[in-house]
Amino acid sequence: MKDRDLFERDGYLVADLYSEAEVARLKTMLSRLIDPPLRSHPRLHVHAASGTPLPHLDPFNPYAVWKIVNTPLAGDDWYALIHDERVLDVVGELLGPDINFHMGFARLRPSRLSAEEGWHRDLDTDRHTRPELVTALVYLDDMDAESGATLVWPGSHLRHESEPAADEVVPVRARPGSVLFLHCLTVHRASSNTTDRHRSILIHEYKSARTVELTPNDAAFGDLPLRRGGRSRPVR
Numbered sequence: 001m002k003d004r005d006l007f008e009r010d011g012y013l014v015a016d017l018y019s020e021a022e023v024a025r026l027k028t029m030l031s032r033l034i035d036p037p038l039r040s041h042p043r044l045h046v047h048a049a050s051g052t053p054l055p056h057l058d059p060f061n062p063y064a065v066w067k068i069v070n071t072p073l074a075g076d077d078w079y080a081l082i083h084d085e086r087v088l089d090v091v092g093e094l095l096g097p098d099i100n101f102h103m104g105f106a107r108l109r110p111s112r113l114s115a116e117e118g119w120h121r122d123l124d125t126d127r128h129t130r131p132e133l134v135t136a137l138v139y140l141d142d143m144d145a146e147s148g149a150t151l152v153w154p155g156s157h158l159r160h161e162s163e164p165a166a167d168e169v170v171p172v173r174a175r176p177g178s179v180l181f182l183h184c185l186t187v188h189r190a191s192s193n194t195t196d197r198h199r200s201i202l203i204h205e206y207k208s209a210r211t212v213e214l215t216p217n218d219a220a221f222g223d224l225p226l227r228r229g230g231r232s233r234p235v236r
């Protein structure tokens with residue numbers, strides 16, 4: 001089945017896009033933001049649960065950072081990441097040739113941190129005139145049911161209900177470097193990390209150029225044009 005058909009049926013799609021070496025580089029970039037938490041830019045928000053390092057709990061993430069908002073502002077390498085052609089090719093297949101950026105952030109789940117966020121659709125918070133947004137979640141760690149896999153309700157982008165029954169939920173099992181492409185109407189949630197292993201996800205939201213935002217937010221690169229007519233805008 002073609003990517004687009006799968007996406008239209010299930011409301012999500014998983015693709016292995018980043019190599020082991022690329023994931024190692026992304027983790028180094030992430031480590032520079034969180035250890036210690038970077039406070040160099042007023043619109044790059046690094047949310048840490050601890051003011052002092054607790055390396056015995058999570059050596060990769062000693063300050064228990066759980067969210068970073070506006071990651072594309074963190075440096076040129078972070079900005080380049082939102083232009084990744086492999087990601088844009090998939091997004092283009094799902095949304096069409098004219099693509100804008102919406103926002104970028106990271107969700108980290110230090111070991112033993114429970115997930116507070118409930119079932120939701122991204123369009124509920126990122127309100128737009130048309131449901132033409134796709135969220136790309138780049139997994140940097142092995143994800144399984146115990147380490148805080150993202151839980152999705154397949155097909156829920158075509159339904160009105162907002163919570164699945166237990167047997168309708170699928171945990172997204174992914175390897176480091178996998179990318180989950182999620183329709184903005186697909187019901188999903190994070191789950192708790194009950195292991196000793198750290199788990200991080202970089203999250204980039206893309207949208208078609210014709211959907212218009214209804215809830216203004218302070219996303220650093222909201223509405224940045226990325227592709228027109230299927231061609232990327234050059235970054236110099």
Ligand SMILES: O=C(O)CCC(=O)C(=O)O
Nearest residue numbers: 107149150188189190191
């Ligand atoms: O952390 C996850 O697994 C999912 C993140 C999520 O649901 C979101 O940021 O909207």
